[in-house]
Amino acid sequence: MFKANITQTPFTTDAANAYFQNITGQLFGYDVSFLATLRALLAPRMGEEDRINLVFGSSNFDAGALRGVSDERAVSAICGNYYLSDRGQLIIHSLKGNQEGNEASFGAIEKKFTSVYDGYHRQEKLKVFYRKSFNLDCYINPELKSTIVFVENLDNKKMHYLQVTILAMMPWYLDQEAGMTEEELALVYSMRETNPDKYNQCLAKMAEKYDFRSGRIRQLLNGFESRFEKMECDRVQREIDTYDAKIIELNNSIGDCLRHRNDSCIRLMGLKAKIAEGGESEIMEYFLCNRRLILERVTNTDIYFAVKDYLEYFDSDMAERIIRNHNSFAYAYGLARRGESGAAKAERLMMEIFVSGNPRLRIRFCAAYRFALNGSVEALRNHDFGFEFDGYMPNTHINNYQCLGNYQRAINDMLRKRDYIAAVEQCVASCKSLNWGDSAVMEGFMSTFWNGFKCIELPDGSVVKAEQAIQWLEEQDKPAEEAREDGAKAEKEETVDEQAD
Numbered sequence: 001m002f003k004a005n006i007t008q009t010p011f012t013t014d015a016a017n018a019y020f021q022n023i024t025g026q027l028f029g030y031d032v033s034f035l036a037t038l039r040a041l042l043a044p045r046m047g048e049e050d051r052i053n054l055v056f057g058s059s060n061f062d063a064g065a066l067r068g069v070s071d072e073r074a075v076s077a078i079c080g081n082y083y084l085s086d087r088g089q090l091i092i093h094s095l096k097g098n099q100e101g102n103e104a105s106f107g108a109i110e111k112k113f114t115s116v117y118d119g120y121h122r123q124e125k126l127k128v129f130y131r132k133s134f135n136l137d138c139y140i141n142p143e144l145k146s147t148i149v150f151v152e153n154l155d156n157k158k159m160h161y162l163q164v165t166i167l168a169m170m171p172w173y174l175d176q177e178a179g180m181t182e183e184e185l186a187l188v189y190s191m192r193e194t195n196p197d198k199y200n201q202c203l204a205k206m207a208e209k210y211d212f213r214s215g216r217i218r219q220l221l222n223g224f225e226s227r228f229e230k231m232e233c234d235r236v237q238r239e240i241d242t243y244d245a246k247i248i249e250l251n252n253s254i255g256d257c258l259r260h261r262n263d264s265c266i267r268l269m270g271l272k273a274k275i276a277e278g279g280e281s282e283i284m285e286y287f288l289c290n291r292r293l294i295l296e297r298v299t300n301t302d303i304y305f306a307v308k309d310y311l312e313y314f315d316s317d318m319a320e321r322i323i324r325n326h327n328s329f330a331y332a333y334g335l336a337r338r339g340e341s342g343a344a345k346a347e348r349l350m351m352e353i354f355v356s357g358n359p360r361l362r363i364r365f366c367a368a369y370r371f372a373l374n375g376s377v378e379a380l381r382n383h384d385f386g387f388e389f390d391g392y393m394p395n396t397h398i399n400n401y402q403c404l405g406n407y408q409r410a411i412n413d414m415l416r417k418r419d420y421i422a423a424v425e426q427c428v429a430s431c432k433s434l435n436w437g438d439s440a441v442m443e444g445f446m447s448t449f450w451n452g453f454k455c456i457e458l459p460d461g462s463v464v465k466a467e468q469a470i471q472w473l474e475e476q477d478k479p480a481e482e483a484r485e486d487g488a489k490a491e492k493e494e495t496v497d498e499q500a501d
Contacts, residue, residue: 002196004195007032009207010203010204010212011036011039011207012039019210023042024054026054027056028056037191038052040203041167042166042167045174051087052170053088053089054092055092056093057081059094059096062104063098063100066105071111078105084117084141084146090149093150094153114139120140122139123168123169126168126169129165140170147169186202187202187203283424293424294307304369304370305368306389307428308431309364311362319355322442323350334452346466348470349466349469349473353456360476363449364393365455366394366431367395367427368380368399369398372415376415381400393449395431449466450466458472
């Protein structure tokens, strides 16, 4: 058994690889000898339908890992990378663990390999043949003409020695009566030599019967003269396919253009008919009649306007919960921060405006918008409101954050339908809204509200700041409070007189 690598042989050249397309496989490291020997021994014995694929693999399991699973799972783990149900497989598997691990692997294989992989049976005589040299186990499947060999710590020497029994590993290729030729026996015996010289000589002699050169030349140069024409045919065919695809694309594009043109013609007729009808502009009449709206600027594509109205839409229940909590954002600014007395006054005013069923005081709001005639709306941020908006607080949602909330989608839909009046009405509704659930917006609102902004309307139409509104409430409620106090005092005196009697 020689150790040296066999890196080149007559049976593993490019020409030989092209010739022996029915016997393929891997190298062992840099050594090609196993594939060369397979081709030398088996090629003359194989039928047209036969194929052999040589595979080298390995596993490394310790005994503890294998004891933790069933033998069936151990076998599946060891052989999991192989296609043992395929035809024509010759698999050489090296068990590369320590002694205990390899013994456990061999034990699991011996017990359960044939159960896990149906159709395989043990080639006992191979195990006996190699017993004195190294541990080995072999299983063959005659129906698939496939074999797997398990070897302990496979190396070059063992790999070369295994080649001596290739025909025993794949016995379906050996005619027991005819046996082996002298050349084949010489090749087999050469694997036992201490150097590869004899092996190389045997391979060279056996290769003489094959015309690798002619086969290679025929493979590489067959039809060479017409290759350019074939390549050009393929190129021109691809070119024609490209033109066909382009024609289809252009036809589809023309169809789309004709359809869009027809739609545009119909729309043009409708627009001309509407222009011919004339009449007063509905949106113009709407702005003329609605004093809540201030028209600021109009271009060919946009309308800029502002809204002033009373705060009307908010969640009273949520407002009450927040107002009752003196630690909430409602008490973080201005008068509301001035101790219990200030907080009590602030609560009185906010309960009147936001919770009372019939509030005597109202907050004035304003907001600015831009309509684009293509069907979109934009809230204007940090807008410069004119003198018409004196006494109106800019709606914090819109002026500070450009936030239209759920109104945005509704307004855009109406603009796309050219229902401008409905779109303006939605803007008015957004101006009159306040979301107590949006803490960022509400903190901005409270800061403006409590820091002296004049936006609270009294019943007589005058507009005052928050502290003035509180003073008005106190004056209005003072007679009722005094009456309640006098009544309580009289009741107390009456009780005392009764006790004296």
